[in-house]
Every structure is written in C-alpha cells, then in structure tokens.
Amino acid sequence: MQRYFSNIKEGNEYLLSNDDAYHIKKVMRMKIYDKIEIVDNKKVYLCEIISFEPVKAKVIKEINEIHDNKHQIIIVQSLVNENKMDLILQKGTELGMTSFYGYKAINSVVKENDKSDKKIIRWQKIVKEASEQSKRNDIPNIDGIIDIKGLCEVKADLKIILSVKEKSNTLKKVLQKNSMCDTMIIVIGPEGGFEDSEENKLIENGFIPTTLGNRVLRTETASIACLSMINYEWMV
Amino acid sequence: MQRYFSNIKEGNEYLLSNDDAYHIKKVMRMKIYDKIEIVDNKKVYLCEIISFEPVKAKVIKEINEIHDNKHQIIIVQSLVNENKMDLILQKGTELGMTSFYGYKAINSVVKENDKSDKKIIRWQKIVKEASEQSKRNDIPNIDGIIDIKGLCEVKADLKIILSVKEKSNTLKKVLQKNSMCDTMIIVIGPEGGFEDSEENKLIENGFIPTTLGNRVLRTETASIACLSMINYEWMV
Known part of the structure; x- marks a missing residue:
C-alpha cells in the first residue's frame, strides 16, 4: 500500500502535502475511499481518502509496526554533483541512514554557494x-x-572516516570492536579523496580511519556499500 | 594512473580501442610519452603512449598485482529500465561481480526484444x-x-534467490553456512517481485530463497547491497 508522511491533522483527518496530493491524483490515479498509509511521528495509520480538493484522508486504525532504527547512523557526504548526491540520498534512505550532512571537503568539486538553501530543500x-x-x-x-x-x-559514539590511505583497519574490525554504539557518524570523501591535513585533523578529533577493502570505489558507491555492510553486520 | 584494457599486441606495443583512444585524446588530453596502465589477460603493464594515429602504447614493465577474485560471483538481474541497469552494471563491476546475465522475469517491465544485441553491446x-x-x-x-x-x-556451488517472501533465512546465515563455495549465483527479482510459480521453480532447481533483512529495497539497491554484503563477509 502507498505510504505518505503528514503531521497536519484536524480531528481524525490528515491533510496531504501538495507533492503527495499530486502523486495521489496524477501518478497513482486514486479514487475516493482508496486506502493509503499515513505516517505521523513514527506511527503508521491505515487511512482512506475522503476528499481531493484538498487531498484529505481519514484514519481507519493504527497499524502496529516494529521500529527498526535502534541505532542512529549519520552520513556525512562530501559535496558531489547533483546526480550522485540524489543517488546517495535515495539509497541511503532505503538503507537506513537517520541523519545526513553535506560536507565542504577541500577537494569537493562542487562548492557550497548561494544555492545551498535550494539544495537542502x-x-x-x-x-x-x-x-x-x-x-x-x-x-x-x-x-x-x-x-x-x-x-x-558533531557528537557520536563511533566516528568513522572512510580513508583510501588506510589499508588494515577494515570496517569489519571497527564495527565488531564497537558493537554497543548507539550513534555512529561516517564521513565519505570527495572524488579526489581527502587532503592529508584534513584527514589528520579529523583523526585528531576522534575519527577512525577505516577501509572498505582493496576495491577502488567511487564516492557514491562507498557511501551505499558502507551502509549495506552495516546492515549486514547487524543482520542475525 | 589511468587504466585501459587491450589484447591487440604487436611486439611490445599495444593498440587501444576506438573508445579508449577517444578517452586518451579528448577526455584525458594525454601527450606522447604519458604513462598509462594496460591490462591484458589479467596482467597489468606500465606503458607509455608512443603514437596517436592510431593510439599505441609501448610496454615499459609488468606491474605485479594481487588478484583478488578467488570467488566467482554471477549476478542475474531481472530486466529493468536502462538507467537502473546501467547503475547495476557499473556498481556491480566496482564491487567485484565476475559474470552477469539479464533475466527475463515474468514481471519484468522491460521485455527482451529485437534490441537485445544492442543492449548487450x-x-x-x-x-x-x-x-x-x-x-x-x-x-x-x-x-x-x-x-x-x-x-x-547455470552451474554454481551456491545458488541464491533474493526473495521478499523469505523472512528468516538471511544472507548472513546463507553465506556463513557456505563459506567454502568457489562460484555463487545471485538472482535479483524485478520491481514487482518474482511470481510464486517462478520462485518455486527456482527453489526446486536448487536456489536458496534469501533475505537482505526487513528493509524495502528497490531492485537496483538490492543488487548493489548484496554485493557489498558479500565483500563484507569476506573482509578480514
């Protein structure tokens, strides 16, 4: 069933955002009484659409779901071009990241500029x-x-920097040594890699240089692979 | 250093393909005597460019490299649209797949047609x-x-099908039970998932239904995540 987020509630009716309203009407071509799921403050509700102008949905019942984000994973991605950033954000969300920062690395090809607000939206x-x-x-x-x-x-129990210089301290070693951490932060370098001075400063501030292995991975692949590997480590 | 593949050799000179010649001249803007690496039959040679019409490079010496593909990983991806397939192929290559098949799943939106040859090229x-x-x-x-x-x-020591129906048999359990396999094949479903009859037929033929966990992953994410997880399992 299609899922949408909303926190605009009147009585037991939710108002959907303009983007979601467009998706419901034009992409999904839904009808009155069609069912959708609405998530509000981590709770999931089974709802039915009751109007189209504006798009509103009435709560039928709450759905019990297991919350799986016991850990907080903060991804810090050096600024890359828009296509790559979109991919990292989409796949990172699928793979469970809980927070995201763009990072102005020394070697980032893409620089922060006046368009930062637009970028964040x-x-x-x-x-x-x-x-x-x-x-x-x-x-x-x-x-x-x-x-x-x-x-x-930024505060975290475990601070990781993915380093191409690091050869022996693998992600596996680091995760298995720190299995009790609640919050971890992972910094992924730009296409040219980190500058030595930059990497050293992060290490001085508690970041652990970590390798994903011998393979040469693009920055967006490293980000997606690292999250996949964390999921695997926690898999039973 | 930039790396290219070639197996067209005369004496100790390699001829580069048209695509690589274009890359060397127009993208990298290299000059005569610039160094490149050429890979031929899994051996890597340090070479220098000696001519541009056609692009040829002379071997200086062989570079010793550790070959890391002890295992064969065959990815079988249900046919998806071109953008997704390109992503799967690029990321799959970075993450170590050794063979690739497109698969005509019952629910594949993209059907095989007369353009198959073009697709494979x-x-x-x-x-x-x-x-x-x-x-x-x-x-x-x-x-x-x-x-x-x-x-x-298709023959393999370990045959895996990524199944959304499977809830308990995780990739971790399957890999750790089969750590000695030389060749594994992984089948990734189309966007609509496998048909029951299709999944059952594969299971009858020795494929093990396997889950990557509770997350809802797009087909291209499943493919990339699964390879990342295999790399993690083999990480020391």
Whole structure:
C-alpha cells in the first residue's frame, strides 16, 4: 500500500502535502475511499481518502509496526554533483541512514554557494519520497552543509572516516570492536579523496580511519556499500 | 594512473580501442610519452603512449598485482529500465561481480526484444569502462539474456534467490553456512517481485530463497547491497 508522511491533522483527518496530493491524483490515479498509509511521528495509520480538493484522508486504525532504527547512523557526504548526491540520498534512505550532512571537503568539486538553501530543500524532498517508497516510519534528518570545524563538533559514539590511505583497519574490525554504539557518524570523501591535513585533523578529533577493502570505489558507491555492510553486520 | 584494457599486441606495443583512444585524446588530453596502465589477460603493464594515429602504447614493465577474485560471483538481474541497469552494471563491476546475465522475469517491465544485441553491446561497454575506472584486472563477462529454463541450467556451488517472501533465512546465515563455495549465483527479482510459480521453480532447481533483512529495497539497491554484503563477509 502507498505510504505518505503528514503531521497536519484536524480531528481524525490528515491533510496531504501538495507533492503527495499530486502523486495521489496524477501518478497513482486514486479514487475516493482508496486506502493509503499515513505516517505521523513514527506511527503508521491505515487511512482512506475522503476528499481531493484538498487531498484529505481519514484514519481507519493504527497499524502496529516494529521500529527498526535502534541505532542512529549519520552520513556525512562530501559535496558531489547533483546526480550522485540524489543517488546517495535515495539509497541511503532505503538503507537506513537517520541523519545526513553535506560536507565542504577541500577537494569537493562542487562548492557550497548561494544555492545551498535550494539544495537542502531538494535533499529533503528526495529523502521524504524515498522514505515513503521504502516504507520507513521516519524520514532522515537533513542537517545542512558543514565544514571541517562543524564536522569536528558533531557528537557520536563511533566516528568513522572512510580513508583510501588506510589499508588494515577494515570496517569489519571497527564495527565488531564497537558493537554497543548507539550513534555512529561516517564521513565519505570527495572524488579526489581527502587532503592529508584534513584527514589528520579529523583523526585528531576522534575519527577512525577505516577501509572498505582493496576495491577502488567511487564516492557514491562507498557511501551505499558502507551502509549495506552495516546492515549486514547487524543482520542475525 | 589511468587504466585501459587491450589484447591487440604487436611486439611490445599495444593498440587501444576506438573508445579508449577517444578517452586518451579528448577526455584525458594525454601527450606522447604519458604513462598509462594496460591490462591484458589479467596482467597489468606500465606503458607509455608512443603514437596517436592510431593510439599505441609501448610496454615499459609488468606491474605485479594481487588478484583478488578467488570467488566467482554471477549476478542475474531481472530486466529493468536502462538507467537502473546501467547503475547495476557499473556498481556491480566496482564491487567485484565476475559474470552477469539479464533475466527475463515474468514481471519484468522491460521485455527482451529485437534490441537485445544492442543492449548487450551497451552492457559490455559499461563494464569495461567501470573495470578501467575501478582498476580491476579483469572485465566481468556479459553472458547474455536468459529465461527461467536457461537460469536453471547455470552451474554454481551456491545458488541464491533474493526473495521478499523469505523472512528468516538471511544472507548472513546463507553465506556463513557456505563459506567454502568457489562460484555463487545471485538472482535479483524485478520491481514487482518474482511470481510464486517462478520462485518455486527456482527453489526446486536448487536456489536458496534469501533475505537482505526487513528493509524495502528497490531492485537496483538490492543488487548493489548484496554485493557489498558479500565483500563484507569476506573482509578480514
């Protein structure tokens, strides 16, 4: 069943956002009384559509779902071009990231500029749609774009930097040594890799240089692969 | 250093393909005596460019590299649209797949048609470029497009089908039970999932229904995540 997020409630009726209303009317071509799921504050409700102008849906009942995000995974992705960033955000959402920062790495080809606000709105839209599509009951936080100073201030139990220089400290070793962590942050470098000074500063601030193995991975692949591997480590 | 594949050798000089020649001249803007790596039959040679019309490079010396593909991983991807297939082929190559089949699943939106030959040429080009970019010393085999009959005949030590119906038999359990396998085949369903009859026929033919966990993953994400997880299992 199609899932949408909303927190605009009057009595037991939800109002859908303009984007979701468009999706319901034009993409899904739904009718009055069609059923949808609405997620509000991590709770999932079975609802039926009761009007189209505007699109509203009435709660039928709450659906009990197991919440699976015991861990918080913060992805910090060095700024890359739009296509790659969209892919990282979509796949990252499917694979369970809970927060996301864009990072102004020294070697990022894409620089932050006046369009940052637009960029963040775009990112929020992508993770919301990916959350609906992948049936999450939460939406990853888009926490903005930070520089190295901001990055050093982010708090987490386990701080990982994916490093192409690191050869022996694999993600497997790091995760198995830190299995009790609640919050982890993973920093993924830009296409040219981190500058030495940048990597050293992060290491001084508690980030552990970590390798995903011998393969040469593009930055967007590293991001997706790392999240997949974390899911595997926690798999029973 | 930039890496290219070639097996056209005269004496100790390699002739580069038209696509690679274009890349060397127009994208990389290389000059005579610039160094490149050429891979021939899994051996890597340091070479220098000696002519542009046609593009030829002379071997300076062989480079010793560790061959990392002890295992054969055959990916069988149900036919999906071109963008998704391109992504699966590129990321699959980066993450170590060794062979690839397109699969005519019952629910595949994209059907095989007269353009199959063109499709396979396109796929071969993508995996060759991804192999060069990710510094592999081999190129995944594109083994064509098969139906369920062909699929049942492919031989492997471990045969996995990623199933949305399967809830308890995780990839982790399956890989850890079968750690000694040399060749594995992984079948990834189309967007609508496998038909029951199709999945049952594959199970009858030795495929093990396997889950990547509770998350709802798009077909292209499942393919990339599964390869990432296999890399993690083999990580030391």
